[in-house]
Amino acid sequence: MKRDSKVLPVVGWRELVHLPELGLHGVPAKIDTGARTSSLHGTVIDTFKRDGQNYVRFAVDFPQHNVRQVCEAVHIDWRGITSSNGETQRRMIIKTPLQIGDVTFRAEISLADRSDMKFPMLIGRSSLRRRFVVDSGHSWLQTEGMTPVEGHKT
Template sequence: MTGERKLEGPLVVGWRELVDLPELCLTGIPAKIDSGARTSSLHGRVIEEIERGGEPFVRFAVDWGGEEHICEAVHVDIRGITSSNGKTQRRYVIKTPMVIGNVRFRAEISLADRSDMKFPMLVGRSSLRRRFLVDSGYSWLQTLKMTTVEGHKP
């Protein structure tokens, strides 16, 4: 067929990937890709609510790999989010750019205690929608650096 257009499809990701949150100065966060979860989640402990230029912000601590990072982000909401155990928790939700592979987009991320979880971050279907396809048979498909991250080998 002449004049055929090549359509670019979504990027393929594995069931786990490294994620960057550049405005929070967080890079190489090991994340589980979870199409069953609606909202993305980050292991974070809220320290305080603040205001900047009339906008609500939240200051929070993120820790993994033995390091604590103090971050600030626009505070979008406090929502009831149902966790995998079926319990609903009230969580702060922030909005910040997220990078997976070469795709950068703004994502809503809830802050939760993920200390009992294997991954400090979970990427939910709202972040995946129309951007990524998940191939659950693979890991680290979009990882640029082939390094060991917190016991995870890409």
């Protein structure tokens, strides 16, 4: 087995992440190597075409702050995603830049109803692979100089 000699940054089991093209910054996210696809709490408002590409307009709610952020992203696919309870749901997939610490990359993210979840975003192993090492015993390792969103229970 060949090992990459590159030293990868370490993330904890929860991190604050940024989705700059969506205008979302400091989003609390759970790092979940058991999940393949990353997901974001989003309510689909509309789908439309722009310059021949399919787009989706959706809302991301932060109820603890009474904030609703309306976002637009390229809609790239529909996929069957199996949730932690074993149910498969057909979810809309977007692709947008995701920043964790100093690392920014384009990530595929499913839009899901995560209103019953503790974290509005989940980072799956496809986004982590070849970019990060996970230390499940620590939190906020890539959020230097930042604190978790005030009022967010961890």
